[in-house]
Each structure stands twice: as structure tokens, then as C-alpha cells.
Amino acid sequence: xxxxxxxxxxxxxxxxxxxxxxxxxxxxxxxxPEVLTELKKIKVKNYSIFLKDDFMFxxxxxEGNNFDQDMEAMQKISIVNEWTVLMIDCFNPFPNHEKxxxxxxxxxxxxxx
Amino acid sequence: xxxxxxxxxxxxxxxxxxxxxxxxxxxxxxxxPEVLTELKKIKVKNYSIFLKDDFMFxxxxxEGNNFDQDMEAMQKISIVNEWTVLMIDCFNPFPNHEKxxxxxxxxxxxxxx
Numbered sequence: 001x002x003x004x005x006x007x008x009x010x011x012x013x014x015x016x017x018x019x020x021x022x023x024x025x026x027x028x029x030x031x032x033p034e035v036l037t038e039l040k041k042i043k044v045k046n047y048s049i050f051l052k053d054d055f056m057f058x059x060x061x062x063e064g065n066n067f068d069q070d071m072e073a074m075q076k077i078s079i080v081n082e083w084t085v086l087m088i089d090c091f092n093p094f095p096n097h098e099k100x101x102x103x104x105x106x107x108x109x110x111x112x113x
Numbered sequence: 114x115x116x117x118x119x120x121x122x123x124x125x126x127x128x129x130x131x132x133x134x135x136x137x138x139x140x141x142x143x144x145x146p147e148v149l150t151e152l153k154k155i156k157v158k159n160y161s162i163f164l165k166d167d168f169m170f171x172x173x174x175x176e177g178n179n180f181d182q183d184m185e186a187m188q189k190i191s192i193v194n195e196w197t198v199l200m201i202d203c204f205n206p207f208p209n210h211e212k213x214x215x216x217x218x219x220x221x222x223x224x225x226x
Contacts, residue, residue: 047225048124048223051222053209055126057124109162110162111161112153112157113158
């Protein structure tokens with residue numbers, strides 16, 4: 001039996017549409033409980049989103065075994081997908097990533113425990 | 114006696130000069146131990162830096178009682194200041210923050226434990 005205790009840290013970036021700012025902020029004060037439950041199920045933890053002007057930065061920790069696979073499976077759950085569609089509609093692409101209408105994954109270049 | 118157990122989470126953003134990219138990345142694989150020691154002394158923990166293109170985002174947790182005061186005091190330590198000067202020289206200002214030549218602090222708009 002494999003015991004996996006490591007934590008992966010993910011950073012991601014996107015921009016927020018000015019006209020959707022209030023909607024996005026309000027919804028992130030009361031994220032649908034079903035969405036939070038699914039995130040916890042796949043072992044996403046310590047998830048923060050930060051905003052400056054129209055730039056957003058997300059940070060999360062993942063303690064599962066296959067992040068991409070878990071995220072993909074989670075998006076197939078209809079209420080999660082419904083939430084995601086609403087949120088993606090709030091986004092402007094990150095500079096130079098116009099083909100990606102959602103979060104752009106970043107590279108972790110430093111870590112201090 | 115006050116017991117403070119809360120964690121503050123900070124997100125910050127800046128850009129990296131193309132010509133300093135290698136220098137910055139290499140130095141963040143081997144940050145001066147004195148700098149790490151001082152960060153730990155003021156109870157900075159779980160500190161990551163992420164990069165995408167020339168955008169950088171920093172995330173850290175702070176378990177002390179006065180973040181601004183601790184950071185200011187830390188910058189007065191000469192080896193920390195020497196490090197900081199070298200690193201600031203790698204930065205381009207964040208868009209619309211040309212007067213700030215270093216990290217721009219962001220607002221935390223979401224948190225899930």
C-alpha cells in the first residue's frame with residue numbers, strides 16, 4: 001500500500017472583468033457548499049484567492065495523487081460545472097494567454113517551509 | 114498572556130526583468146541562509162513564489178503579531194537588506210504600480226481551509 005503524504009502547491013493567475021467584479025467577490029463570500037465539498041473530497045486544502053486591480057492569483061494545496069485527473073473529474077459534476085461556467089464568465093484572459101479563458105497555471109520557483 | 118494562533122495569508126505580485134530571470138531563479142534555488150533564518154524568526158511560513166511569463170506571485174503565511182513592523186525591522190538587518198536590494202533590481206513594477214518597484218500587496222478575497 002502506497003502512503004502519499006506530500007503536498008503539491010499550485011499557483012494560478014487570471015484577470016477579472018470590471019463589470020463582473022462585484023458578482024465574483026460576493027459569490028466568493030458564499031461559495032456554493034457543494035463546490036467546497038467536492039474540492040475537499042479531492043483533497044484541495046488551504047485555498048486562497050487574491051486580487052489586485054483586475055489581476056487575480058489563486059493558491060491552493062493538493063494532497064491527492066493526480067491533480068489534473070481529479071480536477072477534470074470534478075468538473076463533470078453538474079453543479080460544479082454550473083459554478084465554473086458562471087465564474088469563467090467573470091474572467092478576462094491573463095496577458096499573452098488569450099486562448100485560455102480561465103486560470104493560467106504558474107510555475108513554483110521558490111518554497112520555504 | 115495573549116496567545117495568538119491565527120495565521121495571516123499574504124499574496125503579492127510583481128514582474129521579473131527578462132535579463133534578470135536566470136539570476137533570480139538561480140538565487141531562489143539557494144536563498145542566503147541568513148535571509149531564510151530571519152524570515153523564520155518573524156514566523157513567516159509556507160512561502161512560495163510562482164512565475165508565469167514575467168509575472169510573479171508570492172504567497173506566504175505569517176504567524177506573528179505585526180507583519181508590517183516585523184518586515185520593516187527585518188529589512189534593517191544588513192545582510193537581509195543586501196539580499197533585498199539585489200532582488201529588487203530584478204523586478205519590473207506591476208502594471209499600474211510604477212511607483213512601487215517591489216512586491217505589490219494583494220487583497221485576499223477567498224479562503225477555504
